[in-house]
Amino acid sequence: MSDNAVDLSAVKDEIRQMPDPCAVIIFGASGDLTRRKLMPSLFSLSCEGLLPDQFSIVGVARSKMSEDDFREKIKEGVEAHSRIKSSQCNKWDSFAKNVFYHRANYDDPQAYKSLNKLLAKIDKQVGGACNCLFYLSTPPSLYPVIVDQLGRAGLAKQSEEVWRRIIIEKPFGHDLASATELNHQVHDVFNESQVYRIDHYLGKETVQNLLVFRFGNAIFEPLWNRNYIDHVQITVAEEVGLGSRAGYYDTAGVMRDMFQNHLLQLLSLTAMEPPAEFNATSLRDEKVKVLKAVQPIKPEEVAQYTVRAQYRTYRDEEGVASGTETPTFAAIKLFINNWRWRNVPFYLRSGKALAAKVTEISIQFRHVPHLMFPLPPGEQLPPNALNLCLQPNEGMNLRFETKVPGAGMRTRSVDMEFLYEQDFGENVLPDAYERLILDALHGDAALFTRSDEIELAWSLVDPILEGWAGKYASTLAFYELGAWGPGKSEEFIRADGREWLYGCSQNGASTG
Numbered sequence: 001m002s003d004n005a006v007d008l009s010a011v012k013d014e015i016r017q018m019p020d021p022c023a024v025i026i027f028g029a030s031g032d033l034t035r036r037k038l039m040p041s042l043f044s045l046s047c048e049g050l051l052p053d054q055f056s057i058v059g060v061a062r063s064k065m066s067e068d069d070f071r072e073k074i075k076e077g078v079e080a081h082s083r084i085k086s087s088q089c090n091k092w093d094s095f096a097k098n099v100f101y102h103r104a105n106y107d108d109p110q111a112y113k114s115l116n117k118l119l120a121k122i123d124k125q126v127g128g129a130c131n132c133l134f135y136l137s138t139p140p141s142l143y144p145v146i147v148d149q150l151g152r153a154g155l156a157k158q159s160e161e162v163w164r165r166i167i168i169e170k171p172f173g174h175d176l177a178s179a180t181e182l183n184h185q186v187h188d189v190f191n192e193s194q195v196y197r198i199d200h201y202l203g204k205e206t207v208q209n210l211l212v213f214r215f216g217n218a219i220f221e222p223l224w225n226r227n228y229i230d231h232v233q234i235t236v237a238e239e240v241g242l243g244s245r246a247g248y249y250d251t252a253g254v255m256r257d258m259f260q261n262h263l264l265q266l267l268s269l270t271a272m273e274p275p276a277e278f279n280a281t282s283l284r285d286e287k288v289k290v291l292k293a294v295q296p297i298k299p300e301e302v303a304q305y306t307v308r309a310q311y312r313t314y315r316d317e318e319g320v321a322s323g324t325e326t327p328t329f330a331a332i333k334l335f336i337n338n339w340r341w342r343n344v345p346f347y348l349r350s351g352k353a354l355a356a357k358v359t360e361i362s363i364q365f366r367h368v369p370h371l372m373f374p375l376p377p378g379e380q381l382p383p384n385a386l387n388l389c390l391q392p393n394e395g396m397n398l399r400f401e402t403k404v405p406g407a408g409m410r411t412r413s414v415d416m417e418f419l420y421e422q423d424f425g426e427n428v429l430p431d432a433y434e435r436l437i438l439d440a441l442h443g444d445a446a447l448f449t450r451s452d453e454i455e456l457a458w459s460l461v462d463p464i465l466e467g468w469a470g471k472y473a474s475t476l477a478f479y480e481l482g483a484w485g486p487g488k489s490e491e492f493i494r495a496d497g498r499e500w501l502y503g504c505s506q507n508g509a510s511t512g
């Protein structure tokens, strides 16, 4: 790798400076997300020297735990899940001494008064606890009550000198009506500028690289439109089934769990116009424009534009309703009605218990307009494909045709490949939560979802769910564990004369 790195964040002073002294207050601190992601990310940030000296964490939950128990619990989480382990960084003691536990019922006004007092005490003891980042990591049903209580206790109030922000975990709402209502409840207490709705996909380094790839290079953008691109595929595949999460999942399904957030976010980043500036407003304005231009799939069109399926053993999972129709896989075709993308299909698919864990965006270019090489009748050279691999092998590859050495004019597809790990070394990619929590501490909301964006996403998902629940739906398909979805998914794309691409997973299709 040549050493010509340009720091694109140099213009964003706040990213280069230390965040203000502050406290992070996590609601639901006894839970899985706190143990596996939030605390390990905060510890890694501390090890990287990215947190201020005057920094503290308050865990809030109902569970009976002493402060020492809580610290012990998070240490176990850090050891198991942190990118940087406490053995690799000598900061555990200084980090842990500023971690506090506040036992509370989330709907108890008294608990918020005592939280206020605790913060005042920490402010004296550690400093900085007047600036507060609240993190809602409880079941979503508790978000309204916590937001309301924070408001009543005056904890959401900021001033010239003091900031108050709130990160809200996904899912944000269950449908358009509930997301809109939650937005209202949140806005009753916090201004939109204080609110950070998290979708951890946007914190992934490779997702952000999509922005650099598209807007930091001159060679791709002129091709990035209907004149050169035949279609786009976005795949978010998971290898594991639902297991102990099946009970919760059964009330959501793949459309709410994956499409409403991750897949539509990836779609808008792939399809958006170049923002004028890299800031929260410009970036989110462009993403919103894409969502507004997506042609909604009407309930009566679901059989034409969607496939839904369930892995065969899903109904045996604990906690799912008997005979449940909740899909664990879906494939959909969307069109974006604007000049850039008119008539270019975007195929989105996602599912559980599939053949591999992979997230990729594949851009398939058009066939050459005229082929001078003689090919048997009806045959064409494979078109070029650009594959953006978001996980697990982060990088990208460009597939193009080359001549096979030797006599004649035989061709073969080859890949030009970039792999993050090869160029930048192992273990350099920060966890998505590290990046996003740090951004929120800096007051940078560019990689968080705005209220209108979330409502637009739900407005695209709701009619599909309505269609699936009604008379227009085709029958639910089933697939074997470890397949790439049902055979119907292959038929769905083949009906358009296309195939699913496996540009990052390479191991091709095997359907059940």
Ligand code: NDP
Binding pocket: 027, 028, 029, 030, 031, 032, 033, 034, 060, 061, 062, 063, 064, 136, 137, 138, 139, 140, 142, 169, 170, 171
């Ligand atoms: P948990 O189910 O582990 O819940 C977090 C905490 O909330 C629990 O430890 C518990 O603390 C409290 N809690 C749980 N149920 C109730 C209840 N019925 N009433 C009151 N309090 C309750 O959730 P996670 O940590 O897994 O997730 C937190 C949030 O983050 C959720 O909204 C989830 O959707 C989201 N999320 C989670 C991910 C993950 O990987 N876990 C990934 C992406 C998003 P106590 O009883 O001590 O108060």
